[in-house]
Amino acid sequence: MFFRTERFRDFLQFYPVVSVIIALQILIWLLGFVPSIGNSIYIMGAGVNGLISQGEYWRLVTPIFLHGGFTHVLFNSFSLVLFAPALEQMLGKWKFISLYLMSGIAANILTYIVEPNPYYIHVGASGAIYGLFGIYIFMVFFEKKLIDSQDARVVLIITIIGLILTFIRPNINIAGHVFGFIAGFALGPILLNNAQAFSPWKNKRRVKHDDEIGFDPNRWNKKRFRSKPNPYVKKILFGVLIALVILGVISRLF
Numbered sequence: 001m002f003f004r005t006e007r008f009r010d011f012l013q014f015y016p017v018v019s020v021i022i023a024l025q026i027l028i029w030l031l032g033f034v035p036s037i038g039n040s041i042y043i044m045g046a047g048v049n050g051l052i053s054q055g056e057y058w059r060l061v062t063p064i065f066l067h068g069g070f071t072h073v074l075f076n077s078f079s080l081v082l083f084a085p086a087l088e089q090m091l092g093k094w095k096f097i098s099l100y101l102m103s104g105i106a107a108n109i110l111t112y113i114v115e116p117n118p119y120y121i122h123v124g125a126s127g128a129i130y131g132l133f134g135i136y137i138f139m140v141f142f143e144k145k146l147i148d149s150q151d152a153r154v155v156l157i158i159t160i161i162g163l164i165l166t167f168i169r170p171n172i173n174i175a176g177h178v179f180g181f182i183a184g185f186a187l188g189p190i191l192l193n194n195a196q197a198f199s200p201w202k203n204k205r206r207v208k209h210d211d212e213i214g215f216d217p218n219r220w221n222k223k224r225f226r227s228k229p230n231p232y233v234k235k236i237l238f239g240v241l242i243a244l245v246i247l248g249v250i251s252r253l254f
Contacts, residue, residue: 001086001151001198014203015085017093021100022077025065025125029073042066042123047108050118060112064104066123076125083132083158086198090146095191102187103131107173107180114175122173127180133159134184135191142188146197 004011012019032038045062052059067073088096107127111120136155139147147155159181166177 001147002082002154004081004085005200006203010203011085015088017088017096018080018084021065021084021125022080025067025073026077028065029067045123047111047122048118049112049115049120052112053118060105060108061101063108063123064101064125064128067125068123072124076129079129080125083129083136087132087135089202090195090198091191099131099135099184099187099191100128103134103180103183104128106183107131107176110179111173111175122176124173124176126173127176127183130162130177130180131184131187133162134181134186135188136184137181138185138188139192143192143195146192146195 006014028041031041045059045066047059047063048056067076084096084100087099091099104125104127107130108122111122111127133155136147137159140152140155144152163177163181166172166174
């Protein structure tokens with residue numbers, strides 16, 4: 001579910017919504033290096049509580065796609081690459097978009113409500129991303145058929161680490177992280193209705209490359225081979241995933 005083995009063009013085909021979100025936030029971040037454009041985007045789009053109270057309500061949405069430094073946009077994009085594709089397949093495009101935007105907007109609304117400082121400024125997709133973790137945690141406890149035990153452990157570990165670091169790292173929008181997570185969890189019963197577990201074989205059926213034949217006479221032998229996977233492969237990949245996430249978190253600290 002969380003181990004990306006797709007080729008780049010296949011990733012774009014299988015997960016178009018995730019691809020567009022990542023491309024959009026990286027493009028906006030790169031535009032920040034263009035003096036006349038970058039400053040205007042940040043000034044017009046950042047979440048500023050005092051300006052929201054004056055009626056600039058678009059600032060409850062636009063911060064989702066804005067980021068500060070390189071590690072900020074890199075870590076959030078990395079999180080989307082790992083954790084968003086499975087949800088796009090399971091929920092479908094429109095439900096996934098709803099989850100992502102509603103979690104991010106809920107995080108920004110509640111940040112505005114609980115943060116009294118009118119000069120408080122926040123940007124980033126973290127609230128929306130924590131919404132993804134929220135719906136995964138809902139699966140872990142209430143929709144076990146949608147997530148296997150190993151993936152459930154990954155989600156639990158990453159979510160716990162993330163929430164702990166939310167409270168101990170400086171300059172973090174605590175309300176955005178927490179309320180984004182709560183929003184994703186609360187949307188679970190609605191958006192997971194009729195959802196099916198993630199399956200990489202669905203993707204394989206959707207793509208056929210020019211160098212492939214339409215019928216493989218050895219496909220039954222391949223199926224028998226796949227039924228006996230190396231028991232150490234998943235453990236190794238699990239360890240690599242955890243290590244990469246921890247490195248990403250550390251990079252945000254320094």
